Amino acid sequence: MELRELRYFVALAEELHFGKAAERLGISQPPLSRAIARLERRLGVTLLERTSRKVTLTGPGAVLLSEARTILGAVAAAERRTQQAAQRRPRLVLAVKSGTGGELLAELLDAYREEPGAATVDLLLCEGRQPQESVKNGEADVALLHLPFDSTVGLDTETLSTEGQVAVLPASHSLAGRSRVRAAEVAALAELPMARWPGPDGSYPEGPGAEVQNLTQLFQMVALGRTTVILPESAGTDLRRDLVAVPVLDAPPVTTVIGWPSQSRLRAVADLVRVATCL
Incomplete structure (x- = not known):
């Protein structure tokens, strides 16, 4: 499989509309249709069901969507981190849901800023999507997550706080x-x-x-x-x-954790996590 084919497939699987997916990719519909058909022939499975009214994912298509997002995320992360390696001061991207984190986030950023050789931390405020997805697709290096609402599948985590x-x-x-x-x-x-x-x-x-x-x-x-x-x-x-x-007397407690990719070996991530767990 080629990365271009995976990008085409993810766009179509998320839009479920050939016209919208083609517009998002900046191409016309025929090349998109040919690329998806070629991918299905190579894999020997039907990834999408097409009718005159709608496009839907099949079971194998849903599996490939999850895998493709992971692959494209890893590629994007590799590109970003390679470019960052040429910078004098490393940078980290921390994903959080807009309006959450509060005092904990402010304390974490202040404490980490005092660390020797601390990286520059860019905040990625997530609206309408989950912070963990930003980590998995390579947009962010680390995220503040809230259990049981957010998924931590594929991430390593450390617990920071629990609240009502x-x-x-x-x-x-x-x-x-x-x-x-x-x-x-x-x-x-x-x-x-x-x-x-x-x-x-x-x-x-x-x-x-x-x-x-x-x-x-x-x-x-x-x-x-x-x-x-x-x-x-x-x-x-x-x-x-x-x-x-x-x-709310009987609502389950909410646990805030800091999460990062299991395969991450970034020193800056390890330092940020260490600071977070000492707050």
């Missing part, structure tokens, strides 16, 4: 004055259905709650009385005045 969860409600809501609530009470609020986040493929699960991609959108929709959400305590700090965070 809160329900974010309009300040005018009847539950806003409570010292604590239960998860079932929040889930039963017909007037405030739970917010919906996009999955890895960008699609949203079915439901009445508002579709959101980041905390700014989320808090705006909660303030308007359209949705609610249960989040880690740290994400509920410094809320706008028209919102209230109420502890």
Whole structure:
């Protein structure tokens, strides 16, 4: 398999539309169609089912999509790290979800900055996607992840902290004055259905709650009385005045971990992880 074929396949598997995939790749549709057909003949399997109305992934196609993302990520990471090796001061890319990390992230960056020979840390703020995917595809060297929400498959991790969860409600809501609530009470609020986040493929699960991609959108929709959400305590700090965070008594704890590729041998990553675990 050629890298070009894998790039073409990933674009089509993610877009599930030949026209959109071709536009994303900057090519016309015929070369894309020929490349996918050639790849299927070489592998001896059907990767995508095509009809006049839609394109869908087959089982083998889903396997190749996962493998191809890993391969292309490794190539991108190798290119970036090779280029960085020529720089006088190394650089690290740390992926975090927008609006998360809070004081822990600030403390980590401050402490690491004091390390002898510390690398320059560039933050990659992820919206509508998961930080672990940025590490796997080579965009980032390390990520702050939150269990049980984020996957750590293929990554090494160290635990940094554990916290409870809160329900974010309009300040005018009847539950806003409570010292604590239960998860079932929040889930039963017909007037405030739970917010919906996009999955890895960008699609949203079915439901009445508002579709959101980041905390700014989320808090705006909660303030308007359209949705609610249960989040880690740290994400509920410094809320706008028209919102209230109420502890959820029976919500499972959220554990923040720092994760990096299992095959990583970067000294800067090891130093950042060491500093993080000493906070």
